[in-house]
Amino acid sequence: xxxxxxxxxxxxxxxxxxxxxxxxxxxxxxxxxxxxxxxxxxxxxxxxxxxxxxxxxxxxxxxxxxxxxxxxxxxxxxxxxxxxxxxxxxxxxxxxxxxxxxxxxxxxxxxxxxxxxxxxxxxxxxxxxxxxxxxxxxx
Amino acid sequence: xxxxxxxxxxxxxxxxxxxxxxxxxxxxxxxxxxxxxxxxxxxxxxxxxxxxxxxxxxxxxxxxxxxxxxxxxxxxxxxxxxxxxxxxxxxxxxxxxxxxxxxxxxxxxxxxxxxxxxxxxxxxxxxxxxxxxxxxxxx
Amino acid sequence: xxxxxxxxxxxxxxxxxxxxxxxxxxxxxxxxxxxxxxxxxxxxxxxxxxxxxxxxxxxxxxxxxxxxxxxxxxxxxxxxxxxxxxxxxxxxxxxxxxxxxxxxxxxxxxxxxxxxxxxxxxxxxxxxxxxxxxxxxxx
Numbered sequence: 001x002x003x004x005x006x007x008x009x010x011x012x013x014x015x016x017x018x019x020x021x022x023x024x025x026x027x028x029x030x031x032x033x034x035x036x037x038x039x040x041x042x043x044x045x046x047x048x049x050x051x052x053x054x055x056x057x058x059x060x061x062x063x064x065x066x067x068x069x070x071x072x073x074x075x076x077x078x079x080x081x082x083x084x085x086x087x088x089x090x091x092x093x094x095x096x097x098x099x100x101x102x103x104x105x106x107x108x109x110x111x112x113x114x115x116x117x118x119x120x121x122x123x124x125x126x127x128x129x130x131x132x133x134x135x136x137x138x139x
Numbered sequence: 140x141x142x143x144x145x146x147x148x149x150x151x152x153x154x155x156x157x158x159x160x161x162x163x164x165x166x167x168x169x170x171x172x173x174x175x176x177x178x179x180x181x182x183x184x185x186x187x188x189x190x191x192x193x194x195x196x197x198x199x200x201x202x203x204x205x206x207x208x209x210x211x212x213x214x215x216x217x218x219x220x221x222x223x224x225x226x227x228x229x230x231x232x233x234x235x236x237x238x239x240x241x242x243x244x245x246x247x248x249x250x251x252x253x254x255x256x257x258x259x260x261x262x263x264x265x266x267x268x269x270x271x272x273x274x275x276x277x278x
Numbered sequence: 279x280x281x282x283x284x285x286x287x288x289x290x291x292x293x294x295x296x297x298x299x300x301x302x303x304x305x306x307x308x309x310x311x312x313x314x315x316x317x318x319x320x321x322x323x324x325x326x327x328x329x330x331x332x333x334x335x336x337x338x339x340x341x342x343x344x345x346x347x348x349x350x351x352x353x354x355x356x357x358x359x360x361x362x363x364x365x366x367x368x369x370x371x372x373x374x375x376x377x378x379x380x381x382x383x384x385x386x387x388x389x390x391x392x393x394x395x396x397x398x399x400x401x402x403x404x405x406x407x408x409x410x411x412x413x414x415x416x417x
Contacts, residue, residue, distance in 0.1 A: 079336040092340075094330075115184065116183075139140075278279075
């Protein structure tokens with residue numbers, strides 16, 4: 001059994017989905033991982049890791065729009081407002097999605113569906129430097 | 140350490156919860172797994188894997204009804220409408236729940252609560268063939 | 279490879295976030311775990327495990343308030359009402375968050391961000407005895 005870690009850095013500029021499927025796949029190939037679990041975690045509570053459709057870009061736009069409507073950026077709704085109108089909604093969006101996802105690797109490949117991509121879902125408005133920790137455990 | 144994979148096929152006919160606790164438990168017993176992690180993932184972004192109450196069927200009906208109200212099937216709300224009025228809501232419901240769950244196995248048994256069951260939560264209206272990938276890693 | 283289990287008991291008294299980061303970290307230190315995955319799961323479908331900000335307590339209050347508004351405790355909205363007005367909303371909140379989270383351990387420490395804490399998110403009103411199962415797999 002081997003274990004290996006990798007910090008993927010993603011610079012974000014606003015509320016969008018940032019795909020990193022290629023980066024993750026490349027790391028798996030470069031390390032010649034064969035079978036195992038890949039735990040992805042994000043060290044923040046104002047951005048998420050999600051698996052979403054990678055075909056039609058409208059899906060991502062609709063998703064962002066939906067979450068903004070579900071969790072309005074309206075300071076009147078929250079007590080925690082010192083970090084900006086987008087901060088408390090970001091924490092809520094994080095709770096409604098995921099900070100962590102475990103993926104399976106078989107025959108050297110990520111088990112993802114044809115239309116599935118890995119995304120960092122940024123909930124803050126300003127530029128951020130995010131880290132997605134990759135942790136492989138397997139053979 | 141051993142690793143083993145299994146693709147559980149579930150045919151769905153509409154927005155419902157499809158329990159597969161028995162199928163998963165049977166696979167564990169048949170393979171005599173003792174201790175380890177079981178990663179479940181679904182290769183789609185329009186259906187989810189969730190753990191829910193398995194006692195009162197009303198819980199499942201209320202859950203489906205709630206999600207349908209929270210994410211309305213109304214084409215006016217979305218740009219991505221080419222795949223049907225239920226497709227974009229399905230992607231959103233998928234983001235609000237989970238595509239993936241990791242379970243623990245101890246003494247040859249899934250660590251689930253008495254009232255917990257494993258479900259595929261189908262968000263599409265038409266008939267679908269779904270696959271829940273089972274990946275065991277342990278002893 | 280070693281595997282170890284631990285049942286952390288948390289007594290709850292109402293809808294709040296109960297932090298257990300210290301208890302989990304202590305268990306890791308006491309067992310001298312070096313590298314591996316830690317699977318946390320809760321045996322209930324009316325409470326969640328979430329990672330949230332541990333700095334400003336207002337974040338937790340805003341989060342609880344938001345979820346209560348999103349999933350109202352109103353018996354008229356649900357069929358499953360026999361276990362109290364808070365039970366069906368608890369199941370829905372559970373589906374919207376997580377029953378399970380996998381964490382990575384490196385160099386003997388949980389990989390959590392500076393502002394991240396581990397919480398049990400209780401959705402029931404009455405006093406409850408909850409168990410968070412800890413399952414370590416690694417070296």
